[in-house]
Amino acid sequence: METLFERYRNLVVLLAMLLLQIVGLAVQVHRGDSGHMSLDPHDSKGVRLIRLWANAIVSPPERLFHSAGTSTSWLWQNYFDLRHVRDENKDLQKNLDRLRLEQAALLEDARQGQRLQALLNFQEKYIYKTQAAQIIGTSGSDQSRLFYIDKGADSKLERDMAVITADGIVGKVREVYPRSAQVLVINDQSSGAGVILETTRIRGILRGNALGQPQIVGLMVDSRIQPGERVLTAGGDEIFPRGLPVGVVEKVVRDPDQDGFIRVVVKPAAHLDRLDEVLVITSVEPRFPPEQTQDMATSEALKGGEVAEEKAQKKASEIMAERLPGLIDPSLPPDQQPLNDTSNPNPVTHPPMPLHPDRFTPGTDMSTGQSVTGGDVTSKTAPDENAAKKPATPPSKSETKPPSKPESKSANPPGKAPAKPDKDATPQRNP
Amino acid sequence: MSVLTADSRRDLEIHRYPVLIYGLVPLVALVLQAWLPRLLGKYAWFDLPLVVTVYFALGRRSPIQGTIMGCAVGLFEDALTHHAIGINGIAKTICGFMAASVGIRIDVENKIIRVGLIFLLSLLSSALYIFVNRFLLGLALETDWFAELYKALGNSAIALVAFPFLDRFQLRD
Numbered sequence: 332m333e334t335l336f337e338r339y340r341n342l343v344v345l346l347a348m349l350l351l352q353i354v355g356l357a358v359q360v361h362r363g364d365s366g367h368m369s370l371d372p373h374d375s376k377g378v379r380l381i382r383l384w385a386n387a388i389v390s391p392p393e394r395l396f397h398s399a400g401t402s403t404s405w406l407w408q409n410y411f412d413l414r415h416v417r418d419e420n421k422d423l424q425k426n427l428d429r430l431r432l433e434q435a436a437l438l439e440d441a442r443q444g445q446r447l448q449a450l451l452n453f454q455e456k457y458i459y460k461t462q463a464a465q466i467i468g469t470s471g472s473d474q475s476r477l478f479y480i481d482k483g484a485d486s487k488l489e490r491d492m493a494v495i496t497a498d499g500i501v502g503k504v505r506e507v508y509p510r511s512a513q514v515l516v517i518n519d520q521s522s523g524a525g526v527i528l529e530t531t532r533i534r535g536i537l538r539g540n541a542l543g544q545p546q547i548v549g550l551m552v553d554s555r556i557q558p559g560e561r562v563l564t565a566g567g568d569e570i571f572p573r574g575l576p577v578g579v580v581e582k583v584v585r586d587p588d589q590d591g592f593i594r595v596v597v598k599p600a601a602h603l604d605r606l607d608e609v610l611v612i613t614s615v616e617p618r619f620p621p622e623q624t625q626d627m628a629t630s631e632a633l634k635g636g637e638v639a640e641e642k643a644q645k646k647a648s649e650i651m652a653e654r655l656p657g658l659i660d661p662s663l664p665p666d667q668q669p670l671n672d673t674s675n676p677n678p679v680t681h682p683p684m685p686l687h688p689d690r691f692t693p694g695t696d697m698s699t700g701q702s703v704t705g706g707d708v709t710s711k712t713a714p715d716e717n718a719a720k721k722p723a724t725p726p727s728k729s730e731t732k733p734p735s736k737p738e739s740k741s742a743n744p745p746g747k748a749p750a751k752p753d754k755d756a757t758p759q760r761n762p
Numbered sequence: 763m764s765v766l767t768a769d770s771r772r773d774l775e776i777h778r779y780p781v782l783i784y785g786l787v788p789l790v791a792l793v794l795q796a797w798l799p800r801l802l803g804k805y806a807w808f809d810l811p812l813v814v815t816v817y818f819a820l821g822r823r824s825p826i827q828g829t830i831m832g833c834a835v836g837l838f839e840d841a842l843t844h845h846a847i848g849i850n851g852i853a854k855t856i857c858g859f860m861a862a863s864v865g866i867r868i869d870v871e872n873k874i875i876r877v878g879l880i881f882l883l884s885l886l887s888s889a890l891y892i893f894v895n896r897f898l899l900g901l902a903l904e905t906d907w908f909a910e911l912y913k914a915l916g917n918s919a920i921a922l923v924a925f926p927f928l929d930r931f932q933l934r935d
Contacts, residue, residue: 346853352837479796521844
């Protein structure tokens with residue numbers, strides 16, 4: 332008699348296989364704090380083992396294909412395509428020399444930028460330690476935008492290291508195997524990178540969409556965001572250093588899932604579809620190549636020369652200052668030194684007395700037109716001058732007084748010739 | 763479309779291959795699937811493991827073998843992605859089962875039928891993949907249905923060339 336299992340053998344096997352896989356999926360997915368289901372960013376040991384096996388099986392043939400492709404390309408470029416290479420080499424050498432000069436100038440600017448950053452307590456560095464790697468394969472699925480590189484734990488790569496090119500950021504290391512690593516590209520739907528718009532300084536999170544375009548999500552409607560604006564890394568995700576180019580704004584579209592929000596579609600700076608080599612940032616400590624180190628040493632030496640020159644100039648200026656007139660007069664006793672003079676070095680100068688004073692003249696009595704203190708003032712300021720200018724006028728009381736002795740010490744310091752009147756009555760400071 | 767009974771087709775037209783082919787061809791398909799998108803970029807509109815799964819399921823005409831083949835290939839594909847392992851597995855398990863079940867009943871030697879079948883199964887695979895992601899796992903995943911359509915067309919085109927090529931490895935009595 333045919334049993335139920337034998338009769339529905341095909342269906343039973345199918346259901347058993349499906350059930351096993353569903354249970355396996357349930358183990359891998361968990362509910363997040365926000366209530367949404369999500370995958371664990373780091374695989375469990377069992378899952379990682381499966382991925383490791385799959386990678387170990389696929390990577391060698393991929394390396395073989397990659398090597399074969401590279402060899403073919405090398406053969407073509409070095410055997411069939413050698414025409415005019417000598418001229419090109421000369422041009423390139425000229426370009427190299429020019430670029431080295433520009434690099435030296437830029438290096439100095441970079442050092443200045445670093446000093447300013449240090450002053451502002453920025454923790455960013457200008458140059459990072461990187462590891463070059465070649466791409467040997469992909470996930471094979473457009474729902475999972477990642478690729479494999481030919482460097483792994485043997486090259487000291489670790490998870491969550493940033494992957495870049497000279498054009499811009501590419502992604503981050505998601506999983507590391509002994510001789511290869513998995514890189515999650517920024518246009519994958521599960522990726523995330525903190526970015527900032529260069530002009531408007533609006534921050535957001537960059538992730539991919541179904542079409543493989545990176546986009547900034549979770550932004551409120553803002554008319555300032557325009558196509559063409561540059562997008563940089565914000566540095567807040569602790570993966571990508573701050574200020575690396577991400578791309579430019581391609582278009583702004585409304586978020587279909589959230590009213591009042593927009594999505595900023597970004598055209599990536601790096602050619603994500605045509606990548607061959609990438610750089611993995613393994614350290615944020617600055618490390619300069621030997622040529623730049625030599626340039627920096629030369630710069631330091633030149634800077635040392637400038638400092639020595641500044642010191643010599645300072646010393647010469649001090650010697651000159653000692654020789655110039657000062658506040659100490661060696662010929663005078665200490666109590667008569669100009670340094671101890673407390674009088675006003677710039678005495679108030681008064682206008683000359685009018686030839687025909689009336690009742691409106693300052694210092695006269697309004698009712699009588701008699702001068703009240705004018706004699707004192709006159710005598711203090713310009714006794715000789717007044718005496719010379721007013722012999723014809725009727726002498727007033729004040730004018731009949733003899734010229735008083737100048738009270739200011741500075742006007743007539745002891746042991747000195749009488750001070751000049753008015754503007755010349757400044758203290759003399761002789762060496 | 764000629765329709766035969768299941769037993770008669772199974773007895774008459776079960777394709778047999780060297781054991782090495784069963785392991786090597788899926789492996790080559792998986793490696794190419796992982797390597798070719800690097801060259802073709804976003805224009806890699808094909809799913810070679812699915813094509814191979816459907817081919818063997820149709821040739822062997824055994825739903826169990828088609829199920830196991832689809833499951834193995836799908837899990838392998840999942841292992842190369844960063845998604846949960848089992849999403850592609852479920853999709854290709856069902857596709858392998860369906861292909862074998864259909865292969866018993868219809869004449870799959872006809873090229874038009876092959877192309878039409880691989881086109882429909884490609885769409886089914888994509889739909890199952892999205893279903894598992896969205897409804898079974900509750901993951902937010904956007905889908906570009908045009909890309910899935912192009913992929914189905916690409917699979918059909920590849921099947922036109924690959925199926926006759928793979929038929930050369932059959933063991934003849």
